Amino acid sequence: MEENESKLAEKLKAILSRNAFACHIGMELLEANEGYARTRMRLKKEYENIYGGMHGGCAFSLADTTAGVAVVTFGEIVTTLNAAVNYMKPITDTKYLYCDARVRRHGGRVSVVGVELTNDQGELLMDGSFTYFHLRRS
Numbered sequence: 001m002e003e004n005e006s007k008l009a010e011k012l013k014a015i016l017s018r019n020a021f022a023c024h025i026g027m028e029l030l031e032a033n034e035g036y037a038r039t040r041m042r043l044k045k046e047y048e049n050i051y052g053g054m055h056g057g058c059a060f061s062l063a064d065t066t067a068g069v070a071v072v073t074f075g076e077i078v079t080t081l082n083a084a085v086n087y088m089k090p091i092t093d094t095k096y097l098y099c100d101a102r103v104r105r106h107g108g109r110v111s112v113v114g115v116e117l118t119n120d121q122g123e124l125l126m127d128g129s130f131t132y133f134h135l136r137r138s
Contacts, residue, residue: 008032012069022065025058029069035103037069040096054091059117059126062099067113067130070101078111078132085115085128094119101130109134 009032016022016029025047031038041062049055064080071078091097098118105112110133117126 008034008073012037012072015072016065016069019065021061025061027062027065030098032069032073034073035070035106037066037073037101038098039066039069039101040098042096043091043094051090052092054097056087059087059091059097060085062097063101063115063117063126063128064130066099067101067115068132070103070113071106071111071132071134072138074103074106074111075138076111076132077135077138079135080130081110081133082131083128085126087126089123089125091117091119091125094121096120097125104129 012032013029016027026041028040030040043054047054047058063085064083068078099115101113101115103111103113110131113130115128116124118124
């Protein structure tokens with residue numbers, strides 16, 4: 001990893017460490033560079049729905065937070081305006097849930113981010129699109 005990417009990753013890890021909910025779900029930042037973030041969280045019994053898979057709200061939270069981190073790489077402080085996700089397969093039989101978020105449009109006041117959530121085998125379990133409003137520069 002380049003020095004600038006390493007500094008960015010450390011800055012983002014510090015931001016995530018102040019996010020009580022991200023810490024609660026055990027979200028880990030694996031990679032970040034301008035317009036991109038990759039995270040993961042471990043599946044735990046307390047995150048399961050009544051069918052034994054991860055609750056969709058928990059997966060959504062990982063996606064929303066990761067997408068927000070991808071926008072933060074541009075130096076923005078953001079809030080979610082809109083989101084749409086597609087749950088394609090149950091989130092079961094995996095140690096971790098991974099999320100890749102890529103900024104598709106970074107405008108003056110609004111950014112749009114695409115996300116993909118995969119299991120340990122790389123199978124696509126969920127995808128989506130998140131729109132963020134830029135509150136201010138960090």
